[in-house]
Amino acid sequence: MKLNRRAIFGGITAGTLAFGLAACGGGDDSDTGADGDMVSGEINGSGASFPDAYYAAAIEAYAEVNPDLIVTYNAVGSGTGKSEFGEGLNDFAGTDSLVGDDDGVEAGSFQYIPTVAAPITVSYNLPGVEGLQLDQDTLANIFQGAITTWNDPAIAATNEGVTLPDTAITIAHRSDGSGTTANFTKFLDEATDVWTLGSGDEVTWPEGSIGGEKNTGVAQVITQTEGAIGYVDLADATETGLMTASIENAEGAFIQPTLEATTAALDGAEVNEDLSYNPLNAAGAETYPIVAPTYILLHTEYEDETVAAGVKEFVNYLITDGQDIATDNYFAPLPDSLREQAVTALNDTIA
């Protein structure tokens, strides 16, 4: 028998060698100095997936302003983003919710910077029915399974002149833990007395409801199921071509989820000392009631000055010039007053 010692290495490691060789190619990033006062280097952010589409667009636009500062934003979810922030794995975190005691972030070591906000739409699939109007109690009752058909008198009451079919209502919700669920249920919890399911990243939905992965999944469920209703962010609702319901706001008007109505809600919201604010069910005749805020978390102290300068430059871009591209991506820019506060806070946090 012919034996070859090379055979061993051939058999075992040739495959890995092939990989190794293939890996030897590849470009390398050149470290050219930045022009003028621009910072060069690399900063990493991670966190909420809700504003990911806007941040991604802003990062691309920013790469043309300053190509030497590489910014990445990894949409791992608010919770993970905050814990990574606490561990120092990222240079800034994105979060839809405020920092809690068990998030692993030390109190006083961070600063909120609000960036954009977006409405959470109530989307439905009911052929032939356009411009559905829902008051807050009815909305709560639909989502907790108390109203089961579309021709229920409670729905008919706010939709005069609309012929409602007797189709059964199917609730579509997020199957993964989500800030969108948290904000939506928080709205129902705060605004209505009838809501009994509580609020949080995950709640126990009524039996027979269908879960979808992320906003895209929920939008898909709604598209595929006649009689479905669910909560979806504006980007997914618009891109998927879903019908959105007008929701009753704090002053009793029925408002469509538009970006103008969202900015109006931010104007009507009370801003706290730490720049956090609650835009849910905000005052004002034109405000959409279900609006989700999102923040960026900054460290109050950075070990590396270059990183600090980079973070400052990018976040400053987000809340100034970058606001212009927010609307293209279905996000509402901050009202001027809040924007000025954010810029001041940014300058105070990172000198």
Next chain:
Amino acid sequence: MTTLQNGGPTPPDLSGRNLSLRRAVADRGATALIGLCVLIAALPLALVAWQVVSRGASAWSLAWFFEEIPRNYRTEGPGMGPAILGTLLITGMAALMAIPVGVLGAVYLNEYGKNKPLARFIRTMADVMTGVPSIMMGLFIYVGYVLVIGDKTGFGGALALASLMLPIVIRSTEEMLRLVPDELRQASSGLGARKWRTVMGVVLPAASSGITSGSLLAVARAAGETAPIIVTVGLTYIYKPDLFDGQNTTLAAQIFRNASQPFAASQERAWGAALTLITIVFLFTILSRIIASRFAIDKR
């Protein structure tokens, strides 16, 4: 009965032409059933392949393989170069760590350890580890490596994938070594070879093609892992040839990232990345089959 009268034995009739009706029906029925099962088993595979090719092929172009990844989901156009490089580097590094260790571990189990308590313990643990969800390996590396060095890197991902591959490599290699007939070992010893020479020169080459396909299975599984990569590797849009320098990305992570956005441009990129990943695994399979057959001991 006639054959007996004629004296000499005739070969039995295996053509199935002269079966009784009942047996003929049973024969045809069973054949059809098996054929149907094969079809049912192959159908999802064919559908997946067709779906990925038909939806992903349009994303491909020369620029697709070399350009950087667009930062914006809605920007149309190509670019998966960094993810392709990242997949090759991270999976390759993982294979480089897991396969030698796994193969030598299996050699210990089958040639030295046999039924010693330590060997049995390792065997049981390897079996348990193959069933552990991949995210657990990701979190293990996240806690044990990423948090310790304080940075997400491509090497962290390679470590996570290596720990995923290791038990698969150990168990499949051990099964292959067990199939090597003892006569080969005895013959080698009889010719005066020491035990390590027997193992390296006779046992391993004899099992090489099985070891290769087992290792390949592990590599293919690792190349498609998403969860541990997202936890340990992070994200980048640019080429990162150095696994120890900053965050990286892989095709699987890019599929996950781009597919969860509603925009047509990013979904097309997700399909394109899926096709690229399947192609890479496919090419690698063929390559390793060729290598295995070239180095295998001649079939007797």
